[in-house]
Amino acid sequence: MLWFIFAFLTALFEATKDVLSKKSLKDIDEYVVAWSLPFFALPFLLPILLFTEIPPLGERFWLALVTGGTLYAFTLVLYMKAIKTSDLSITVPMLTFTPLFLLITSPLMVGEFPGIFGLIGIFLIVTGSYLLNINKKFHGYGYFAPFKALLKEKGPRLMLVVAFIWSITANIDKIGLQNSSPLFWVIAVDTYVALLMLPLCTFRGNRKTAQIRANWRALLKLGLFGGLTAVCQMTAISLTLVAYVISIKRTSAIGGVLFGYLIFKEKGIRARLVGAIVMVFGVLFITLF
DSSP, X not given: OHHHHHHHHHHHHXXXXXXXXXXXXXXXXXXXXXXXXXXXXXXXXXXGGGGSOOOXXXXXXXXXXXXXXXXXXXXXXXXXXXXXXXXXXXXGGGGGGHHHHHHXXXXXXXXXXXXXXXXXXXXXXXXXXXXXXXXXXXXXXXXXXXXXXXXXXXXXHHHHHHHHHHHHHHHHHHHHHHTSOHHHHHHHHHHHHHHHHHHHHHXXXXXXXXXXXXXXXXXXXXXXXXXXXXXXXXXXXXXXXXXXXXXXXXTHHHHHHHHHHHTTOOSOHHHHHHHXXXXXXXXXXXXXX
């Protein structure tokens, strides 16, 4: 059950990272925050290499690094735009659709098909997405208004794109781990992404550089929890199936709803929390049965 401990810590650190990101976006450009997540994780991760051996790299390592790192950089920007645009409690739970999308990507990539429990999980996730927006049905648009909100509101829509891409990168992470080690893979990905996204921070550089200097403590804290999330997630993936780890990680949706209510005073907590819980149960049905 060691994998479960690391997966649970992943969910905890993920929820904390979401809150820190949302707070940072009040004063900092979303591209800077997206770049800072991998860059400011490196001061905490790189020193660990002094006490561990660099693993032999497999032949698929570099392909996994370039493809997975590039997709991750793209989703980081979308991720920050999503939580900046809309409430945390209504965007973060959309990531629970990642295991749902795995039902599409897994048959194509690894030949896995859902059983009856997978179908039950799909139903629960769709139901949860409805409950997440249930308060919107009172605005005169009928009971289908919550589903329309997923298409009309920019934040949830962007996060759905992130959820789909992450259903692909989760498998790429597994390949990267198999061709290196959990810690080295995290460091390699963060280094690659930080370098890849550096031009985004040099564009209109004076304003963005000033933001980094003025908020470096907050960004360093964000990098810490981003690094902890990645290390725990990759360690858990190295110990068990990817789907198991991602299902536990997605319970961070409940933390996103609670933090959104407690810290950012977002409204509709009761309906959104019920929706998030139902969606998490759907994830568990898909991945654990």
